[in-house]
Amino acid sequence: MTAVFSLLIVLSISFLITRFGTAALTLTGVSHDLARLQSVSAFTGVGFTTSESEQIVNHPARRRILIVLMILGNAGIVTAVSTLLLSFLGATERNQWLSRGALLIIGLAVLWLVATSKWIEHHLSRVLQAVLQRFTDLEALDFAELLDLSGRYTVRTLHVEADDWVEGKSLSDTQLFQEGVTVLGIHRENGRFLGVPRGETAVETGDGLVLYGRKDRLSELDDRRRGSPGDEAHARAVSDQQEERRSQQAND
Known part of the structure; x- marks a missing residue:
């Protein structure tokens, strides 16, 4: 059961990391939708070779953000998969399989609701941007919102x-x-x-x-x-x- 909780914690941290990446890219002048796409892409290791991607990698600050996301994403995905395997391989009885599976499904459902909530995304983005502006030298240039x-x-x-x-x-x-x-x-x-x-x-x-x-x-x-x-x-x-x-x- 501990392994299931560990997996949900890893996924929650991964969610926050991608949101941090989105907020950081937004502060460099990237639109919110593009920032979210590139943040998730870098964190999961799925690349997109588009002209918009070139705008990201040709910018020094954005490159640094993507590098951090790729490093953290590589570690996070490996940890999540390992934790999931250990959780179910350690189950010796049918009831344990069912209880852990039910807990995992409920936890994933809650995370999905949080991840897709516009209200949570709006307020979380404001908090993350405030933190980034306070402790980094990134300048707030969200042109999509400004224009x-x-x-x-x-x-x-x-x-x-x-x-x-x-x-x-x-x-x-x-x-x-x-x-x-x-x-x-x-x-x-x-x-x-x-x-x-x-x-x-x-x-x-x-x-x-x-x-x-x-x-x-x-x-x-x-x-x-x-x-x-x-x-x-x-x-x-x-x-x-x-x-x-x-x-x-x-x-x-």
């Missing part, structure tokens, strides 16, 4: 084609800011990146415009084509943004 990326707004790359409405215009001529769209940067076709581009910067075919704005607005802009229909769509977008600003001011 409301889980709500109406998003960051999206618009790949410019020859017949797009923005193609051939300077950023100032597009007046995207009047539509409530901010140009964060431009990926040129030759691999060059222009951060916080100026108004006179021209938009060219093959560019990747990194935009921040409302999800519906960015989707419409991606489908907008050059010519009078595109100009009319721009005018409607500007009018819509002005109306939204008036509504926001009225609610302030």
